[in-house]
Amino acid sequence: MLKRVHFPTSALPYLLVAPQILITLVFFIWPASQAMYQSFLIEDAFGLGTEFVWFENFQILATDNHYLASFQRTAVFSLLVAALSMGFALILAGFAQRVVRGAMFYRTLLIWPYAVAPVLAGALWVFMFNPTLGIFPYFLEFAGITWNHYLSGNQAMALVILAAAWKQVAYNFLFYLAAMQSIPNSVIEAAAIDGAGPARRFWTIIFPLISPTTFFLLVINMVYAFFETFGIIHAVTQGGPGTSTTILVYKVFNDGFVGLDLGGSAAQSVVLMVLVIAMTVVQFRFVERKVAY
Amino acid sequence: MADIQLKDLVKSYGPTEVLHHIEGDIKDGEFIVIVGPSGCGKSTLLRMVAGLETVTSGEIAIGGRRVNELEPSARDIAMVFQNYALYPHMSVRQNMAYGLKIRKLPKDEINRRVEEAAEILEIKQYLDRKPRQLSGGQRQRVAMGRAIVRDPQVFLFDEPLSNLDAKLRVQMRLEIRKLQQRLGVTSIYVTHDQVEAMTLGDRLMVLNGGYVEQFGTPIELYDRPASMFVAGFIGSPAMNFLPTEISAGHATLPGGGLLPVASSYSGAATLGLRPEHLNEDENGPIAIEIDMLEQLGANTLIHGRLHGTGHSITASVPGHANDGIGSIRRFSAAAELTHLFDTGSGKRLDI
Amino acid sequence: MVEHRPLTAFLTHLVLILGVFAIALPVWITFVASTHDELRMNQAPLPLWPGEYFLANMKQTLFGSGLSGTEQAPVWLMLLNSLAMALMISTGKIAISLLSAFAIVYFKFPFRMGFFWMIFITLMLPVEVRILPTFEVVANLGMLNSYWGLSIPLIASATATFMFRQVFLTVPDELLESARIDGAGPLRFFFDILLPLSRTNIAALFVILFIFGWNQYLWPLLITTDTSMTTIVMSIKQMLEAAEQSPQWNIIMTTALLAMIPPVFVVIAMQKLFVQGLTETDK
Ligand SMILES: Nc1ncnc2c1ncn2[C@@H]1O[C@H](COP(=O)(O)OP(=O)(O)O)[C@@H](O)[C@H]1O
Ligand SMILES: [Mg+2]
Numbered sequence: 001m002l003k004r005v006h007f008p009t010s011a012l013p014y015l016l017v018a019p020q021i022l023i024t025l026v027f028f029i030w031p032a033s034q035a036m037y038q039s040f041l042i043e044d045a046f047g048l049g050t051e052f053v054w055f056e057n058f059q060i061l062a063t064d065n066h067y068l069a070s071f072q073r074t075a076v077f078s079l080l081v082a083a084l085s086m087g088f089a090l091i092l093a094g095f096a097q098r099v100v101r102g103a104m105f106y107r108t109l110l111i112w113p114y115a116v117a118p119v120l121a122g123a124l125w126v127f128m129f130n131p132t133l134g135i136f137p138y139f140l141e142f143a144g145i146t147w148n149h150y151l152s153g154n155q156a157m158a159l160v161i162l163a164a165a166w167k168q169v170a171y172n173f174l175f176y177l178a179a180m181q182s183i184p185n186s187v188i189e190a191a192a193i194d195g196a197g198p199a200r201r202f203w204t205i206i207f208p209l210i211s212p213t214t215f216f217l218l219v220i221n222m223v224y225a226f227f228e229t230f231g232i233i234h235a236v237t238q239g240g241p242g243t244s245t246t247i248l249v250y251k252v253f254n255d256g257f258v259g260l261d262l263g264g265s266a267a268q269s270v271v272l273m274v275l276v277i278a279m280t281v282v283q284f285r286f287v288e289r290k291v292a293y
Numbered sequence: 294m295a296d297i298q299l300k301d302l303v304k305s306y307g308p309t310e311v312l313h314h315i316e317g318d319i320k321d322g323e324f325i326v327i328v329g330p331s332g333c334g335k336s337t338l339l340r341m342v343a344g345l346e347t348v349t350s351g352e353i354a355i356g357g358r359r360v361n362e363l364e365p366s367a368r369d370i371a372m373v374f375q376n377y378a379l380y381p382h383m384s385v386r387q388n389m390a391y392g393l394k395i396r397k398l399p400k401d402e403i404n405r406r407v408e409e410a411a412e413i414l415e416i417k418q419y420l421d422r423k424p425r426q427l428s429g430g431q432r433q434r435v436a437m438g439r440a441i442v443r444d445p446q447v448f449l450f451d452e453p454l455s456n457l458d459a460k461l462r463v464q465m466r467l468e469i470r471k472l473q474q475r476l477g478v479t480s481i482y483v484t485h486d487q488v489e490a491m492t493l494g495d496r497l498m499v500l501n502g503g504y505v506e507q508f509g510t511p512i513e514l515y516d517r518p519a520s521m522f523v524a525g526f527i528g529s530p531a532m533n534f535l536p537t538e539i540s541a542g543h544a545t546l547p548g549g550g551l552l553p554v555a556s557s558y559s560g561a562a563t564l565g566l567r568p569e570h571l572n573e574d575e576n577g578p579i580a581i582e583i584d585m586l587e588q589l590g591a592n593t594l595i596h597g598r599l600h601g602t603g604h605s606i607t608a609s610v611p612g613h614a615n616d617g618i619g620s621i622r623r624f625s626a627a628a629e630l631t632h633l634f635d636t637g638s639g640k641r642l643d644i
Numbered sequence: 645m646v647e648h649r650p651l652t653a654f655l656t657h658l659v660l661i662l663g664v665f666a667i668a669l670p671v672w673i674t675f676v677a678s679t680h681d682e683l684r685m686n687q688a689p690l691p692l693w694p695g696e697y698f699l700a701n702m703k704q705t706l707f708g709s710g711l712s713g714t715e716q717a718p719v720w721l722m723l724l725n726s727l728a729m730a731l732m733i734s735t736g737k738i739a740i741s742l743l744s745a746f747a748i749v750y751f752k753f754p755f756r757m758g759f760f761w762m763i764f765i766t767l768m769l770p771v772e773v774r775i776l777p778t779f780e781v782v783a784n785l786g787m788l789n790s791y792w793g794l795s796i797p798l799i800a801s802a803t804a805t806f807m808f809r810q811v812f813l814t815v816p817d818e819l820l821e822s823a824r825i826d827g828a829g830p831l832r833f834f835f836d837i838l839l840p841l842s843r844t845n846i847a848a849l850f851v852i853l854f855i856f857g858w859n860q861y862l863w864p865l866l867i868t869t870d871t872s873m874t875t876i877v878m879s880i881k882q883m884l885e886a887a888e889q890s891p892q893w894n895i896i897m898t899t900a901l902l903a904m905i906p907p908v909f910v911v912i913a914m915q916k917l918f919v920q921g922l923t924e925t926d927k
Binding site for chain 1: 652656657659660663664667668669670671673674677685686687688689690692739740741743744746747748750751752753756759762763765766767768769770772773774775776777778780781782785796797799800801805830831855858859861862865866877878880881883884891893896897900903904907908910911912915918919922923
């Protein structure tokens with residue numbers, strides 16, 4: 001934590017931490033406590049005064065069907081994003097790991113989507129699925145499926161899941177590949193000598209050995225899907241059609257910034273804060289941080 | 294002029310005192326070795342002199358000036374670390390010049406000093422290499438060079454050779470000694486290796502558990518160890534210790550033998566006998582039942598037990614030997630080469 | 645690979661190549677869209693092979709007056725804004741994290757751990773959970789529509805601070821002692837020894853943070869209302885909205901391409917640093 005030997009005490013360390021602490025206080029801790037405070041207030045109908053109402057905003061949320069539905073939707077959305085991108089990455093890493101020479105070549109070809117902003121990922125996918133022009137609806141028509149994510153809530157959900165998962169494959173692939181490459185070759189060879197074929201080796205040796213990575217990625221992907229996909233939703237579906245893609249971060253933004261329901265939005269913020277804290281705690285407490293690279 | 298005085302020095306970490314009332318006067322140009330087992334406080338003492346550890350109480354003076362409150366850089370010392378502590382991103386030349394640069398010496402003066410030190414240490418051809426491109430011995434030389442260029446009043450060494458292999462260690466040991474004699478800089482050298490200590494030091498400070506056991510020349514330590522600890526620590530193979538009763542100038546050994554000692558003490562005491570001071574003597578009072586022979590070529594170490602007792606004892610005899618296990622050899626020892634210690638305190642009995 | 649059967653090797657490569665194609669497809673389609681004219685881009689099925697309007701589209705996108713029906717800044721200005729924001733965020737984060745990690749590791753001072761935890765808390769407070777109040781703070785400070793407003797509120801960083809703390813902890817204590825004996829004070833030690841020793845870590849982190857900064861969406865959306873402050877990533881939203889009236893997909897997709905080229909280029913060109921940065925910071 002601290003060096004055995006350190007510099008003598010002076011004002012210097014305070015000056016050194018000052019910029020970071022100042023920014024933290026002004027832009028993080030103060031606004032967060034404001035959000036907490038506001039979550040206890042309700043504005044009257046004319047926006048003239050506010051009333052301190054303790055947990056009423058939270059009670060309203062807990063009984064608000066729209067909010068509960070959004071909660072459920074977010075859970076489904078995040079799990080599907082995580083499962084889809086992790087599954088795809090796992091398969092690709094499993095094959096790439098078998099390539100002795102060239103694994104790094106495939107890595108180069110697979111990791112760059114990490115650098116694509118979520119909102120851009122959304123733009124690319126919404127273009128491919130444009131109901132009148134996009135290539136996918138064109139081919140789906142032959143399969144008897146009419147695609148219009150402006151009308152179908154499920155199709156809109158599928159679209160944002162695809163876009164969100166696509167971008168995240170790169171990250172998952174990188175970590176899976178590193179984890180697999182850190183397994184000693186001798187273990188794999190021993191299994192081969194025991195007569196296990198490639199598929200069996202993968203499921204009985206490699207997959208269990210990289211389970212810490214799987215858990216780590218699951219947490220990271222959930223956080224990603226919860227928060228960083230805001231851009232996709234905002235640019236592609238605006239939470240619609242109806243509210244079929246309104247996930248929690250989009251709702252908190254929409255209710256606060258567009259709907260100007262300060263207390264309700266603040267209460268939602270606090271709920272989200274609790275969720276992030278929970279995920280951070282899980283990540284730090286239970287995730288094997290050094291997944292051995 | 295750079296003598297060093299340690300006056301009633303105490304160091305505590307929190308409630309634990311790790312150095313107890315250390316006293317020592319080091320003369321200008323002297324080479325002092327602090328020796329003792331690992332954890333006894335050698336590094337702590339050295340680092341207090343360097344200014345890297347605070348002084349809990351007492352005083353350190355360098356060249357007559359109290360330095361307790363001075364920053365390391367203001368004490369006019371240079372230090373060589375066990376792991377060399379070379380700056381990995383700087384070339385050898387930059388490593389050596391760094392301290393001088395901070396002191397704002399003129400460029401050509403810096404260059405002159407670096408070249409000169411590199412000449413002395415024979416590292417001229419490596420001046421533009423990075424530390425990682427050097428072998429252990431070469432890095433060691435660079436670390437020395439960094440100390441030399443500073444032209445300090447005091448050199449401090451903290452086990453500088455323990456990361457080298459045995460052969461290089463012996464060679465570097467000689468070089469350090471020669472260098473110190475040539476430069477005449479007061480030096481304090483920390484080691485846990487008694488051979489290194491004996492060969493390097495003008496005087497040795499033997500530390501044990503934070504206490505100074507003895508402070509003297511190697512010969513004084515060997516001839517008149519002040520305690521059982523020093524007696525056992527200095528000399529190889531280690532001194533034998535036997536419980537005895539002293540009366541009328543004789544020690545009664547366990548098992549009954551009578552050995553003359555040069556002492557007028559009477560009562561129980563621990564007798565110390567160096568293996569190399571045991572002489573073969575068919576009628577000698579010390580009968581050793583042999584357990585094992587260690588053939589070293591020039592001499593042979595006989596390990597065994599005092600006949601009829603469980604006390605182990607080692608003797609060193611010249612040349613080869615081929616006694617069977619279990620056979621008995623008899624020895625005597627000159628009275629003036631025996632040592633007596635108080636069994637309780639371990640202190641030397643000089644009466 | 646343990647087996648040496650050609651068939652398995654072939655299958656392995658086949659799967660991987662299909663995977664690469666699947667991943668690359670959206671970008672390919674985008675690229676193709678940027679090489680056709682508006683007319684072609686309004687006929688289904690859309691082309692799958694590049695046309696010859698790439699340069700024309702580029703020119704029109706970068707320097708033209710933007711999509712009809714929108715009031716957007718020229719794309720070259722958006723690129724500049726994005727670049728400024730990304731550079732300010734990444735260098736800012738690195739600078740203040742280096743300083744605070746240095747203080748926390750090398751100094752013992754009252755409230756040291758308090759500061760440490762305060763920095764840690766930022767990890768749990770992403771913009772998304774404090775949108776409105778943070779907006780108010782920035783507005784009250786008069787930082788709306790400025791580069792400062794775009795970057796400063798984002799440059800506190802727990803991960804970067806932790807990473808540098810980790811790096812500093814692996815620097816042997818003897819280097820500091822040596823430097824002190826050589827007469828180096830804290831700042832000298834920081835600049836002469838610590839910074840050069842952390843060079844690759846800084847570079848690796850820079851790669852990650854540059855991408856992070858470039859890709860900011862919600863934040864610039866909140867605090868820029870002036871079109872001359874628009875960043876390229878946030879402009880996509882307005883373009884998609886405009887597409888419902890005037891579907892100039894060739895221009896929209898050229899803009900999208902321009903928005904992703906810089907960060908993608910950084911990842912590919914500095915792959916080693918990128919991977920190091922990603923695994924060191926664990927995100
Ligand atoms: N920073 C510290 N805090 C607490 N105890 C320490 C510290 N440094 C050293 N010690 C203790 O002081 C004693 C002497 O240590 P040291 O001088 O390093 O021994 P040596 O160099 O002789 O091996 C040891 O018992 C060690 O545990
Ligand atoms: Mg030591």
